[in-house]
Amino acid sequence: MHRFLLRIEPIVWLLFGQGVLIGTILLTSWVLVVGMLEPLGLVPADALAYERALRLGAHPIGRLVLLALIALPLWKGAHHLRHLAIEFGGHARDAVVAPVLYGLAALGSLAGLFAIIRL
Amino acid sequence: MGEQKKTFVVTRFDPDRDDAPTTREYEIAVQPDWKTLDALNFIKDHVDGTLAYRWSCRMAVCGSCGMMVNGEPRLTCKDVLSQYGDTVHIAPLANFPVVRDLVIEFDGFMEKFERVKPWILRAKEKAVEEGTHRQSPEQLADFQHFSMCINCMLCYAACPVVSNEPAFLGPAAIALGHRYNLDSRDEGNGARNQVFRGDGTVFSCSYANECSEVCPKKVDPAAAVNQAKIGALLDWAKGLVLPRGGPE
Ligand code: FES
Numbered sequence: 001m002h003r004f005l006l007r008i009e010p011i012v013w014l015l016f017g018q019g020v021l022i023g024t025i026l027l028t029s030w031v032l033v034v035g036m037l038e039p040l041g042l043v044p045a046d047a048l049a050y051e052r053a054l055r056l057g058a059h060p061i062g063r064l065v066l067l068a069l070i071a072l073p074l075w076k077g078a079h080h081l082r083h084l085a086i087e088f089g090g091h092a093r094d095a096v097v098a099p100v101l102y103g104l105a106a107l108g109s110l111a112g113l114f115a116i117i118r119l
Numbered sequence: 120m121g122e123q124k125k126t127f128v129v130t131r132f133d134p135d136r137d138d139a140p141t142t143r144e145y146e147i148a149v150q151p152d153w154k155t156l157d158a159l160n161f162i163k164d165h166v167d168g169t170l171a172y173r174w175s176c177r178m179a180v181c182g183s184c185g186m187m188v189n190g191e192p193r194l195t196c197k198d199v200l201s202q203y204g205d206t207v208h209i210a211p212l213a214n215f216p217v218v219r220d221l222v223i224e225f226d227g228f229m230e231k232f233e234r235v236k237p238w239i240l241r242a243k244e245k246a247v248e249e250g251t252h253r254q255s256p257e258q259l260a261d262f263q264h265f266s267m268c269i270n271c272m273l274c275y276a277a278c279p280v281v282s283n284e285p286a287f288l289g290p291a292a293i294a295l296g297h298r299y300n301l302d303s304r305d306e307g308n309g310a311r312n313q314v315f316r317g318d319g320t321v322f323s324c325s326y327a328n329e330c331s332e333v334c335p336k337k338v339d340p341a342a343a344v345n346q347a348k349i350g351a352l353l354d355w356a357k358g359l360v361l362p363r364g365g366p367e
Contacts, residue, residue, distance in 0.1 A: 009322040010355040013348060083325050087283055 001095040012079060012102060018068075019076025026069040058119045066119075070112030071105075078105035122148040125200070127158060129170065130210040131220050140217065142208075143167070149200055155209065156184050156195040159221075172221035179335060182269035185212050185276065186221050192273035194335040212276040214285075228272055231288050234314050235296030240307025240366045252304040262301035265294050265343050267336045274330035274340050280323050288319040290330035290340035297347040307366055312354035321347045 037043050046052065056062050078101040085097045124146060132140035145162045156174055163170050174184040179197040186195050187210040189203060200207070215223035245252065274290035275281050281289050288296075296311045315321045324344045331341040 006316065006318070006320060009320055010316065010352045013322045014352055087279070087325075091284060 001099065005094070005098050008102075012075065015072065015075035015105075016079035019072040019074075019079070022068055023072030023076050026065065027073050030069060054119065057116075063116050063119065066116050067109075067112060070116075071109035074105040074108045075102075078102050122150055124205070125149050125158070125203070126206045127162065128206060128208045129159075129162070129221070131170070132211075132217050133219055134217075140210075151201055153200045154196055155186075155188055155193065155198040155200050155207070158200060158207070159195065159209070170221075171219045180269055182271035185271040185273050186210065187213055187276065192276035192333045194271055194273065197335055212272055214276050214278070214282045215272070223272075225272060227285070228270075228275060228289070228292075231292040231319065232270075232295065234319075235288065235292050235299075236307055236311055236314070237295045237299060239299065239302065239305045240310060241304075242306050242366050254303050258303040261303070262298045265298035265301070265338060265340075268294060268338050268340075269336055271335060273333045273335065277329040277333040279327050279329065280325055284319075284323055286319040287323045288315070288321065290344060291338075293321050293324075293347050294338055294340040294343035297343040297350070300347070300350055308350070308354060309363060310366060312351045315347055315351040316355060321351055324348070 033043065034048070038048060057066055082094070082098050082101050086094060127145045127147070128142050129145065130140050131137075131143050145166050147158065147161055147166065149158055149161075156177065159170070159172055160174075163172075172184075172186065174196060175181040176183075177196045179194055182194075184195045185192060187193070187208075188195065188198055189208050190210075192212060195209075209221065211217045211221045211223050215225060215228075218224050239252075268291055270291060272291065278287075278290055280287050293315070296315065299305050300308050300311055321344055324341075326341065326345060328341045330344075331339045334340060
């Protein structure tokens with residue numbers, strides 16, 4: 001497992017890095033718009049109407065943005081949690097913790113991809 | 120301003136006699152212009168000749184006088200004493216085994232240094248008649264600040280990842296390997312990037328930036344480590360499409 005984790009480390013780090021860079025911006029703006037501005041009535045009522053939002057999301061660029069929004073923060077979170085676990089408990093359990101966390105991130109990304117393809 | 124009294128709480132440890140480190144207090148009069156190392160030298164010369172610690176150049180180039188001063192890794196010959204209060208705690212560098220008192224053992228550190236191949240690697244050596252490898256000032260500037268390291272190991276004492284994962288290559292070794300990767304005369308990127316991705320991988324760094332904070336030579340090892348991650352990533356991606364080559 002140690003060898004395998006070393007082997008995938010570059011790609012995990014890339015996803016993590018993009019999670020920090022792009023994921024954080026996307027997720028923050030998402031929460032800002034959908035979680036705060038919308039409920040406060042600061043967004044025009046029909047701006048996020050179902051049909052319109054669907055068309056936006058189904059556009060090729062929209063799909064890409066949605067995938068980044070779903071997948072990248074998952075990898076960022078998984079990698080952060082793994083390093084948190086190492087910081088608290090050392091490397092003893094990493095052979096279990098890392099595959100579980102990265103597995104969850106991969107599953108979530110796949111589920112997101114699946115949903116986005118079907119938009 | 121004349122001399123002033125300060126109490127030094129110094130970690131003592133003799134593995135032949137002691138089970139665990141203890142501390143000893145020395146109260147001495149210090150001069151306003153003293154560095155922390157001057158106080159230790161005074162104690163050694165006039166109060167307690169049994170105190171063991173390393174130093175040599177006294178001008179921040181040999182890198183041997185690193186210690187924890189009030190819990191922070193410091194180059195003691197450069198560390199202005201007047202910044203501290205009446206009590207100063209001096210302990211051996213953190214994250215290293217202790218040989219005696221303030222003297223640490225750095226075999227593991229040297230082994231990491233060797234692993235990053237800190238010399239110019241060429242696919243084929245140039246014959247002497249062919250002349251030297253020329254390098255422009257711009258090419259030199261690419262890596263020069265990463266080559267200013269004096270191997271004082273303060274960055275290893277400061278790094279939270281080193282304290283957690285002793286196998287981690289660590290700031291100074293990665294910065295040195297990266298320095299050669301950036302050198303226009305070198306062709307050993309592939310070999311070093313494999314080391315960077317292997318045991319003690321550069322990707323273990325969690326970018327706490329502590330190494331750059333404590334570096335007395337402004338090498339900025341944290342920048343080197345993070346550039347090394349990108350280099351190791353690109354090299355890995357390249358390896359997916361192109362066959363591996365280059366000197367070992
Ligand atoms: S004594 Fe040489 S660096 Fe301090």
